[in-house]
Amino acid sequence: MFPLRAGYGSMLSKFFLDIRGTTLIEVSVSFVLLMIAVVMMFNLFTFNAVISERAGDTTKAVNIAQAYLEELKVQDILQTGTAIGTREDGYQYQVNIIESEYSGLYKVEVTVADPNVKQQKSIILKSLLWKR
Helix, strand or coil: CCCCCCCHHHHHHHHHHCCCCCCHHHHHHHHHHHHHHHHHHHHHHHHHHHHHHHHHHHHHHHHHHHHHHHHHHHCCCCCCEEEEEECCCCCEEEEEEEECCCCCEEEEEEEEECCCCCCCCEEEEEEEEECC
16 A cells, blocks of 8 residues: 555545535535436437437438339339339439430439428439440
């Protein structure tokens, strides 16, 4: 053990051996401060859960839009126009295919709307696809 400096041990013993006790006001103030800290921590965890859920929904919408783009890449022939639909999980999608001024080059825009968000939030992916 480390030796205590002179006088330091006597301060500790005075602090811990003081038998005056604490008043009800001191206990109440300490309890209120502790409850404020606990409530703030719960709010922080709740906020993090909401943000995490929103990020998961956005990631899912981006993955759905990317999957539609990948499906269009493997098709031999692209037809210009618009396709609108709703998936079984509730996500709404819209695929716009426009032929560009260059032969065989198509402008593709995939929009996926998240059904879990109160404000209509959409993910839009745009790409150029070249088909011979």
